[in-house]
Amino acid sequence: MNQTPQAAIYSPVAQIDALMPDIAAPVDAADFPQTILRFRNDRAAASVGLDSLSDEAWIAHFGRFEPLPGTLPRPLALRYHGHQFRHYNPDIGDGRGFLFAQMRDSDGRLMDLGTKGSGQTPYSRFGDGRLTLKGGVREILATEMLEALGVNTSKTLSIIETGEALERNDEPSPTRGAAMVRLSHSHIRIGSFQRAAFLEDRALLEKLTDYALTHLYGEVPGDNPPAQLLGRVVERTADLAASYMVAGFVHGVLNSDNINVTGESFDYGPWRFTPLWDANFTAAYFDHQGLYAFGRQAEAIHWDVAQLAVSLRALVEAAPLIEQLERFPALYAQAMARRFCWRLGVVPGDGADAMIAAAVRGMAMSGTGIDRFFHDWRGGVAREGHDYDDAAWDAFRGAIAGFAGVEDARRHDYWTDAAPCSMHIEEVEAIWSAIDTDDDWAPLHAKVAAIRRMGAAHSECIAAA
Incomplete structure (x- = not known):
C-alpha cells in the first residue's frame, strides 16, 4: 500500500487496438481559448516516463492533446452501458473524455491516460463535454488523499485551465473550465461488458475477457476465462470496498459504469470523506435513498460485480460464476482486517x-x-x-x-x-x-x-x- 512509484522509461503501446473498432469511436479534442498549466503530477508522471517533459510539451500534450509518440494516433471515446442507481442505461459512454494514450509503467503494467473535460464526443448527449476547474481541484484532492491512505486509485496527472466560462446548475456560474488527464490501470469497466452482452455480441465479450486477463492481469486464459476474470474482479473489488471504509471515504456514484475491472477507484464527482463512522452518510445530494451511503458501499460494489457475472453468463454456465461471486463477503472481511490493521x-x-x-x-x-x-x-x-x-x-x-x-x-x-x-x-x-x-x-x-x-x-x- 502507498509506495512511491519507481521511475520508468517511457514505453508507449496501443493495446486497445485489439478491441477496435467495437470498443470506441475516434474523436477530436476541443480547441480551448487558453491552456494554463495549473497542476502537474511529476510523481505519477515518473512512473510512466513522462516527468521529463517541459511545461511547454506538457501543455501541448495534455492541453492541446497533440499525440504522444508511439501510442494512439487519435483519441478514442469509449463505448459502454451501465446501471445508474440500479436503472439500466444503454445511452452512455465517454461524454466529456477519451482515452488519449497507453503505456507501460515501471512494473510493466498497462496504463491508460484518460481525460475529463476534453470536449464533446458522440456520447455527450446534451452535455458540453467540459469540466469545471473546481471539479478538477476536487479530483486532485480525492486522488491524493486516497493514494496516501493506501486505496488503489487513479492518479490525477494534469489540470490545465482552459479560459472558458461554464454554466452549471449545481455550483455558482459562470465558473472556470479545465481539462484533466488521469493515469489509470485501464478504463475498461463493468459497463463495457454490459454493452457487449446487451448487443448480444459474443465475439466482443470474448475479446474483452481475453484483453482483461492478458493485458490487465497478466494471466494466460485458462479453461474457463470468464470465471477466471470474474474471480480476479471479485478479489480486487472486495479489497476496494474495504479500502473505502478504512479511509472513511464515500465515492458517491458507484454505478456499474464507474467500476473498473481492475478494481481501481476512479471518476470522482460528489465524493466526500465522512468525519464520523456513520453508515448512513452520503456524498451525492441526489442520492435520496442512500443507495451509495458509506455503510452500503460494499453491497453496492458487490451488486455491480454481479452485473458483470450476468454479462459473462452469455459465454459460460452460471455455476462457476456464482461460485466466484459468493467469495466476495469473505474476501471483503479479510481485506477489512488487513487494511484496518495497516x-x-x-x-x-x-x-x-x-x-x-x-x-x-x-x-x-x-x-x-x-x-x-x-x-x-x-x-x-x-x-x-x-x-x-x-x-x-x-x-x-x-x-x-x-x-x-x-x-x-x-x-x-x-x-x-x-x-x-x-x-x-x-x-x-x-x-x-x-x-x-x-x-x-x-x-x-x-x-x-x-x-x-x-x-x-x-x-x-x-x-x-
Missing part, C-alpha cells in the same frame, strides 16, 4: 473482526472522528493526553491489547502532530475559495504536500501489505 499500525492477527467492531462502536458512541481515532491509536496504544478511558472504549481497549504494534509504527514525525491530516468538505471548499476568489493556489499545493507527508508516514510501516 492503518492502525498493528500486526494482523486473530480477533481482528471483533477488534474492528469494537473500534466502530467506540467511535460511534463517543463521537470520535475516523482520522482522529487512527491517529491517536497508531501502534495499538492510545496517545498520551487523549482520554479513551470512558465506557465507550471498554471493548476496544480489551480487543486491541491482543495486537502487537508494528515495529517503528510511529517512526515518522507525522505521528507527533497534534491533529491528523484530514480532508473534509469545509477544507475542500476553503481551498477552492482561495483559487476562485484570489487565484491563490498556495493552499492547494500546501495540502497536497501535507497529504503526501501523511502517506509517507503510513508507507514507512513495515506491515504495509
Whole structure:
C-alpha cells in the first residue's frame, strides 16, 4: 500500500487496438481559448516516463492533446452501458473524455491516460463535454488523499485551465473550465461488458475477457476465462470496498459504469470523506435513498460485480460464476482486517473482526472522528493526553491489547502532530475559495504536500501489505 512509484522509461503501446473498432469511436479534442498549466503530477508522471517533459510539451500534450509518440494516433471515446442507481442505461459512454494514450509503467503494467473535460464526443448527449476547474481541484484532492491512505486509485496527472466560462446548475456560474488527464490501470469497466452482452455480441465479450486477463492481469486464459476474470474482479473489488471504509471515504456514484475491472477507484464527482463512522452518510445530494451511503458501499460494489457475472453468463454456465461471486463477503472481511490493521499500525492477527467492531462502536458512541481515532491509536496504544478511558472504549481497549504494534509504527514525525491530516468538505471548499476568489493556489499545493507527508508516514510501516 502507498509506495512511491519507481521511475520508468517511457514505453508507449496501443493495446486497445485489439478491441477496435467495437470498443470506441475516434474523436477530436476541443480547441480551448487558453491552456494554463495549473497542476502537474511529476510523481505519477515518473512512473510512466513522462516527468521529463517541459511545461511547454506538457501543455501541448495534455492541453492541446497533440499525440504522444508511439501510442494512439487519435483519441478514442469509449463505448459502454451501465446501471445508474440500479436503472439500466444503454445511452452512455465517454461524454466529456477519451482515452488519449497507453503505456507501460515501471512494473510493466498497462496504463491508460484518460481525460475529463476534453470536449464533446458522440456520447455527450446534451452535455458540453467540459469540466469545471473546481471539479478538477476536487479530483486532485480525492486522488491524493486516497493514494496516501493506501486505496488503489487513479492518479490525477494534469489540470490545465482552459479560459472558458461554464454554466452549471449545481455550483455558482459562470465558473472556470479545465481539462484533466488521469493515469489509470485501464478504463475498461463493468459497463463495457454490459454493452457487449446487451448487443448480444459474443465475439466482443470474448475479446474483452481475453484483453482483461492478458493485458490487465497478466494471466494466460485458462479453461474457463470468464470465471477466471470474474474471480480476479471479485478479489480486487472486495479489497476496494474495504479500502473505502478504512479511509472513511464515500465515492458517491458507484454505478456499474464507474467500476473498473481492475478494481481501481476512479471518476470522482460528489465524493466526500465522512468525519464520523456513520453508515448512513452520503456524498451525492441526489442520492435520496442512500443507495451509495458509506455503510452500503460494499453491497453496492458487490451488486455491480454481479452485473458483470450476468454479462459473462452469455459465454459460460452460471455455476462457476456464482461460485466466484459468493467469495466476495469473505474476501471483503479479510481485506477489512488487513487494511484496518495497516492503518492502525498493528500486526494482523486473530480477533481482528471483533477488534474492528469494537473500534466502530467506540467511535460511534463517543463521537470520535475516523482520522482522529487512527491517529491517536497508531501502534495499538492510545496517545498520551487523549482520554479513551470512558465506557465507550471498554471493548476496544480489551480487543486491541491482543495486537502487537508494528515495529517503528510511529517512526515518522507525522505521528507527533497534534491533529491528523484530514480532508473534509469545509477544507475542500476553503481551498477552492482561495483559487476562485484570489487565484491563490498556495493552499492547494500546501495540502497536497501535507497529504503526501501523511502517506509517507503510513508507507514507512513495515506491515504495509
